[in-house]
Amino acid sequence: MKHVNIKDVAREAGVSTTTVSYVLNQTPSQSISPETTERVWQAVRTLNYVPNLNARSLTSQKTNLIGVVIPQTEPGKEFMFANPFYGELLSAIEYTARRNGYHLLLSGPDPDQSYINIARNRSVDGIIIVGSYPSKSLNELHQLAVPVVLVDTYVKDDVFHTIGIDDRLGGQLATRYLLEHGHRDIAFVSGSVSEQGVVQKRFMGYMDALNEYGLSMNEKYLYLGTVSYDFAQSVAEEMRLRGNRETAAFATADILGMGLIKGLRRLGRRVPEDLSIVGFDDLDVARMSDPSLTTIHQNIAEKGRNAVQIILDAADGVSGKQERILPVSIVERDSVANLAPQGRINT
Amino acid sequence: MKHVNIKDVAREAGVSTTTVSYVLNQTPSQSISPETTERVWQAVRTLNYVPNLNARSLTSQKTNLIGVVIPQTEPGKEFMFANPFYGELLSAIEYTARRNGYHLLLSGPDPDQSYINIARNRSVDGIIIVGSYPSKSLNELHQLAVPVVLVDTYVKDDVFHTIGIDDRLGGQLATRYLLEHGHRDIAFVSGSVSEQGVVQKRFMGYMDALNEYGLSMNEKYLYLGTVSYDFAQSVAEEMRLRGNRETAAFATADILGMGLIKGLRRLGRRVPEDLSIVGFDDLDVARMSDPSLTTIHQNIAEKGRNAVQIILDAADGVSGKQERILPVSIVERDSVANLAPQGRINT
DNA sequence: ACCATTCACTTAACCGCTTCAGTAAATTCA
DNA sequence: TGAATTTACTGAAGCGGTTAAGTGAATGGT
Structure with missing residues (x-):
């Protein structure tokens, strides 16, 4: 089953790939006639075209992916999410992310800390790290260009965002x-x-x-x-x-x-x-x-929502470290x- | 912070990008001298280079990503993973995947079933679907070129792999x-x-x-x-x-x-x-x-492990529908x- | 009526990597 | 020793998109 690409759509609609791209992304700076727009959409429908996000990410430098690192709750056990706490947190993160057009790239912490590389090589748009880690492995995250949110970690640092409770x-x-x-x-x-x-x-x-x-x-x-x-x-x-x-x-x-x-x-x-x-x-x-x-x-869910929101904010250009503390009762x-x-x- | 790319490494090592690529991937069909290999690795280290997996996926048509769709346990509630069952399952999936060089792309089921698109546009190498879905939405998965594993779903179909219990x-x-x-x-x-x-x-x-x-x-x-x-x-x-x-x-x-x-x-x-x-x-x-x-x-964990294994097998060229049923006691x-x-x- | 815009598009470069098809030198073989 | 093969590389096309720059035609202003 051949992947239908933007060229196929362009051919079908009788326009250039650029035009197709503009229509698909509704690029604000570009004006496309209603007729052409319709023709393109028509072609998209007949060919059942879905853009390849990998290619898109390559140029746009945006992946719409949020990396999530969740710890093992017990060393040696693989069932890190079996603890309902993480389940609820992850749910809230996933839901909030999806509402905003993001997906989750999930990882446990490798012994060789390759989760740092996930952030770099997958080019995620942000990364949420749950639980406490040795501060030296956190240091490696400094070289990242994407926002990092630490959940439930106490660390004196003015780069990482944090979300936690009192x-x-x-x-x-x-x-x-x-x-x-x-x-x-x-x-x-x-x-x-x-x-x-x-x-x-x-x-x-x-x-x-x-x-x-x-x-x-x-x-x-x-x-x-x-x-x-x-x-x-x-x-x-x-x-x-x-x-x-x-x-x-x-x-x-x-x-x-x-x-x-x-x-x-x-x-x-x-x-x-x-x-x-x-x-x-x-x-x-x-x-x-x-x-x-x-x-x-x-409020575990609120924690998750905030974590995502911080990344969303950062992606929107909000600068400066964020530090949120939720109440307890x-x-x-x-x-x-x-x-x-x-x-x-x-x- | 500029992303260092393969060209930078090639320049640093005084070789072509092709050579760098061969060294990095240890392409079996290519022979590279030990000295050059070492020079390349040296350059990788000094520049702190990490390959961009997006670009890699674009050409290689392989993403090392497994899509996982997990249902909400209660309609209207966002906390789908709060049920410890899913936590344990997801843990096993994540762990097994990571052991094999894969990461997880996580999603809940959108009302508009966009999880199907995840499989297409993110070009995941396989997709694991947990829980039962209306068969019509499953039908849409047929157009996918990647292996699909259904966990805990009873469906008469000879395309989807299934894993479940008795x-x-x-x-x-x-x-x-x-x-x-x-x-x-x-x-x-x-x-x-x-x-x-x-x-x-x-x-x-x-x-x-x-x-x-x-x-x-x-x-x-x-x-x-x-x-x-x-x-x-x-x-x-x-x-x-x-x-x-x-x-x-x-x-x-x-x-x-x-x-x-x-x-x-x-x-x-x-x-x-x-x-x-x-x-x-x-x-x-x-x-x-x-x-x-x-x-x-x-054995929930075993379920997860099997689900991943089926996708791994399919990626290795094992053909034919797999159907695994685990015992209960x-x-x-x-x-x-x-x-x-x-x-x-x-x- | 003439120049300046705006509109509606297209061309082509580029993102970072893989890989096919070469190429020159070194090695093997008869 | 000359041809065949192997070794160790490189050039360039291509994956599927985005986007800066460019181009005619239509519109607008005076």
Whole structure:
């Protein structure tokens, strides 16, 4: 099946390829008669012509492609998008991009960081990078001529655009909520704390709240591992091993909160009666869990929309680094118990 | 920042662009001296040259791009990938593709079906279509020159490759499992039954199992809606309204099973004591639920890997339609109770 | 009525790369 | 040793578009 090209259309319509191009792109500076325009469209229809975007990109230097790099959530596992968080984010990105005539070029991060090359050799019009990466590999992105949007990465830099949430406030809200409900011994359950990641900020918020109440962080209450259901499940056991007496836990991801619930239940402990839990993200699964998870809400879709919008803006000539921070809020559900002064429990 | 091109490299290395091209692609039919080869690579390094894949694709007619079309799970919602099923599938696809030097061009289905054009104008090397679509829109894909892989679509056609699971057997296994546990009044909870979709097959399996036990389908036990947690939750209420006496339910997706659990609990009914449930898919969330969900396992990642492999094969010249069906099995967890003859319950 | 515009198009160069068809020198073979 | 082959390259066409510059004819202004 031969690819029909612009020449075929030109021949069919009895005009030059230039004219066809002008008609197709409705080039504003050029005037084409209505009759010719119609003839061209007619030819396009009869030949069922579709422009080759590769060729078009070659000259126009515009690809209408946005590169998206999404991390593995667990090292070694290939299922990076299995985490619903990324699914929702990617959905919003895809939808917004498509609404604006863009498509997505998707990639996980290669060990050899070839995702940088994607931006260069595919000539994407922009690139969205989700999650935290070693800053040295980010440095390589500086040589790029296209706008780069970092999602959920904390990095001091005045070239990359960033979009994120107020993670520190989120951590504070979560912890404060537990404090307000009478809890004083609050565990901190999370994946590893990296320099550029969100966990560090949430941890700072955790400490902020403790400080508000004149408390200080107790290292025995820190449970750091990976952002996975299984790790969180094991934390329940670890709590017992450490002989800790925490009455509540702040889990920095809903998945962690859910794993923790499961782990506790296995040991015969109940949520929230024996341990109150606040999660983070407000994924769909948070309300599906039993008990449903009190959590910090963030607007994931809005994050995705903003990421695309920043690139769209940049493509439209808006200059200067953009830095957007979306709000967070607490969603009260059923995983936190009120610890009355007497030590009695009221859910 | 000027794009450095092959000419710059040629000049730097003191050779022709042809030679550079041969070195870069290691064209087998051409012999280049080691010294020249080294000079070219040296030039590539000093200039930090990255080939423009757009230009390359233009001549070579190969893009190393695989188009992926993933449906919205709920009409009107933009979050098509939020369903963990698609996340896992997409992950496997992306990973396998990247391992083989391909990238993914991602798109949701436009109302105007422009995803067909993606295949044509972006000149992807293949296209993977997930989920069921109206067969007329599939017909348009026939004009494509690239291999098309349909995932989870039942369509009689000898052009499209297909990859799926034995949905009918899955439905049968699920239902039979309930029957084996003494259940006779078994609800069928699912999204809408479409011509090409998987639900229809699962429904047939449901009936197969009933027939095995000399039972026939009772229309009162059919609950059809959308594949969503919320719908399933409402089914619990609907069951009461209908005044039905089912002791078990086969939910054609894990999300439905989970929603059903939640809905029942809201009404003070317990799973599995009051209603036993078998789900489908064996998503991560199935084991996270409480009670954990007995479900039909399918290897989602394997599905994704196969989809890519089919395209890779076709690109390598393997001809003929491929049709792969992956096995299913039942995973026993905690959502099914044994209904003893006396009517007593043993979990 | 004459020059300046505007209109409606076309010609041709170019985007960055691949690849066919050469070509001159070095090597092999009889 | 001369012809045939191989080696190591190069020139130029072409992939399918876009776009700057150019060209007649029609229109406008005075």
